[in-house]
Each structure stands twice: as structure tokens, then as C-alpha cells.
Amino acid sequence: MDDPILLDETDRRIIRATQSGLPLVPRPYHVIAEKLGLTADEVMARIEDLIEFGIIRRIGAVPNHYKLGYTANGMTVWDVPDEQVDVLGKRIGALDCVSHCYHRPRYLPQWPYNLFAMVHGRSREEVEAKANTIAGLLGEHNRAHTILYSTRILKKTGLRIGD
């Protein structure tokens, strides 16, 4: 599923040109095309292919959750049986309150958790209520869990990819 797909230099130039965002003009794909010396049709066709291949997850707005009042962001982490993690992960990922949900490795003894679900809330109480919903869904498969809140942003830059 995550095999790299071969991109050519034109794809990479389009990726670089759109990494910081789309131009806010009536014909944004035409502006990108002009900048790169391509036709707008080619830029649009390639972007559609990148979406098709899953290289572009989606095109849209990324809300700044702090500004929207979602100031309590809890990384909820769960120790569930490895044989169950895929089934449970899909169930947890389908919850509206979860923005990211992954299976990650444990490091015993200090880190027993193998299922990560990022939960956003306006308060820690809200995050905890949502974590209780997750705990309810996991039932007896939940052997241990905790919530890690971010206390300080040490660095936040966009991902630099396609360079």
C-alpha cells in the first residue's frame, strides 16, 4: 500500500510549487502552469493522477485547531493485543473525534502502547470523555492506556517533501 510510486521531474515540480498552498486566484491551476511553463490541462491532469494514486490525500483547508478553540490535544495511546490491532484501529479511526490513528511499535518495558489515536477537544474534560468512548469500544482488549497532552510546541514547520 505504501510502495513509493515513480514520479517524474514534472510531478516533483508541481509538488514543490503547491507545497505551501494553492494560489488564491480564480484560476489557480493556470497560475501554477504558467509558473512552470506547462499547460493548465497538463497540471490539472497530473494533479488528478496524484489524487488517484493517493500521493495527494486531499485538497482543502487545514484548520489551525488552536485558533478554533481546540486547545486540548491529547495523544491517546492504547495497549491492545497485536492480533486485534487492525480491527480495533479501523473502528477507532472511524470515530469523528479522532484525527489520526496508527499502529506503532512498543518499547517494553517503558512503552507498552501499540495503538495511537489523536483526539482534539476544547478542554481536557472533553478529550477525556472522548477517550472514554474509545475505551468503551475497545472493551476487554484495552489492557492499558494513557493520554499525553502537548505542553509546549518546540517546532512546527510544514513537511518539506519532493525536494
Added chain:
Amino acid sequence: MNYTERAIINGLQGGFPVCERPFLAAAEQLGLSEETLINGLRCLLDNETLSRFGPMYHAERLGGALSLVAMEIPAADFDRVADQVNAFPEVAHNYARDHALNMWFVLATEKPERKDWILGEIERETGYRAYDMPKLAEYFVGLRLEV
């Protein structure tokens, strides 16, 4: 926040069209004019209600490596280690969290082999272990914030 801003935030978290006049097409869906949508987006980006507007890329499918890394750093060394870690341009986000593993950062590299090299450098420079937690499976990625 007014009706227009709310409509833009709730309606444009994904699915922006690829066509000649995409803002016009999206605006029609939201019951707005093209100009109102473009100006509204510009305002929301300027006042940082939105952190970005455009395509979201799937880093691993571009052939790179993306990982979450955790470290356990004593308070006295925390700021020094944060500076050393943040100095790598491949470190995209770094958060302090309330746990024994108190530093969590995302490492994004163009080439998978570079990830291990950077982790080795970070351990050597800081003197602390870096716990590499790459995703083994992804079940959901998206943001569904209602305002």
C-alpha cells in the same frame, strides 16, 4: 466567526475541485460567490484560523520516510536537546508532552536511509536514546473539526 467563515472551514476541509474555476465551483456548493470565497480564505489564512490551503501530500508515497520519535530528557537538559533536535531541517514538528517520554517529534526524510542516519546523529549529539515509532499501519488521517 460569521456564517461565511464557518461555511468555508466546515465545507472546505477536503474535496476542493480540480477544474478551470475551482473556487467558483466550490463557492456554488457553499452558496457563496467566487470572490467571497477567495477573500474569505485569504482572511482566514492571514489571521491564522487556517494554517494552510492546498494539496495535502502523503509523504511515504513520495518515497520518503516519516516517523514519530520519542525521547526521555531530564528537565535540566530539555532546552539544549530541543535546540539540537530542531536544528535538523527534517524535524517537522516537535512537541513537549507530559510523560516520562517528554519530547515527541516528526521526522520526514526524502530518502528512507537518511532517517536512520539522523536518528544516530541525534543520539550521538544529545547523549539520549531516540525511540523510533514509525507507523506500522494507518487506520485514519484527517481532520474533522466542526466550528
